[in-house]
Amino acid sequence: MPHDSFDFTAFGSEVTGRMARGMEEARDAAEIAAVMAEIVASVEATLAREMAGAERALIACGPGCAACCVVNVTVLFPEAVAIAEYLRTAIGAGERGALATAIEDTAGKVRWMDDGERIRRHIPCPFLDPGGRCRIHHVRPLTCRAVTSTDPGACRLALDAAAGDEEEPLLMNLFQKFLVDTAFRGVAEGLARLGLDDRGCELTQSVATLLSRQ
Numbered sequence: 001m002p003h004d005s006f007d008f009t010a011f012g013s014e015v016t017g018r019m020a021r022g023m024e025e026a027r028d029a030a031e032i033a034a035v036m037a038e039i040v041a042s043v044e045a046t047l048a049r050e051m052a053g054a055e056r057a058l059i060a061c062g063p064g065c066a067a068c069c070v071v072n073v074t075v076l077f078p079e080a081v082a083i084a085e086y087l088r089t090a091i092g093a094g095e096r097g098a099l100a101t102a103i104e105d106t107a108g109k110v111r112w113m114d115d116g117e118r119i120r121r122h123i124p125c126p127f128l129d130p131g132g133r134c135r136i137h138h139v140r141p142l143t144c145r146a147v148t149s150t151d152p153g154a155c156r157l158a159l160d161a162a163a164g165d166e167e168e169p170l171l172m173n174l175f176q177k178f179l180v181d182t183a184f185r186g187v188a189e190g191l192a193r194l195g196l197d198d199r200g201c202e203l204t205q206s207v208a209t210l211l212s213r214q
């Protein structure tokens with residue numbers, strides 16, 4: 001089995017240490033975003049190193065396929081800060097204003113909504129552009145990075161099943177899923193080590209709250 005020797009425990013501890021050290025030293029939102037960027041870069045570098053081209057070729061996810069971008073996404077505080085910082089620094093004022101309105105609108109709609117109801121009502125992520133691309137691809141949440149599918153058709157079947165509160169199995173790359181989930185838990189443990197809030201919150205609500213404070 002490929003990846004059998006990969007040490008997820010060591011990787012998670014490394015992420016926890018990085019997050020705890022980074023949050024202790026961070027003086028503002030930009031520095032929190034930089035810590036998060038460092039962790040994401042380490043996740044992406046590990047995926048690039050560990051996954052052979054043939055294994056990557058099986059993953060069907062790519063630009064323009066937004067089949068799964070209609071579910072609630074959970075983020076941790078530093079991830080929401082990184083996204084809000086990206087909107088503040090990398091998106092033009094006009095687009096940022098429209099996006100902030102869309103984020104706030106979605107946050108209001110999906111409050112208290114579970115995945116099944118959100119899929120039934122088809123409330124997409126406000127970060128999708130009209131071509132189905134993620135506007136915050138560089139800083140997208142870890143939860144989004146964990147999802148890989150070998151077949152977009154299977155994703156649609158799984159979403160249809162979830163809309164009816166049923167489950168349909170979905171083939172995905174388990175190494176990528178475990179690695180990104182490990183990073184997510186590592187970030188949460190780094191926050192907990194400092195006594196900070198380590199709970200995950202819905203993406204649009206977290207970002208809308210931060211934008212309202214900028």
Ligand code: SF4
Binds near residue numbers: 069070134136140141
């Ligand atoms: S943040 Fe990007 S990848 Fe994640 S659900 Fe939204 S549009 Fe999709």
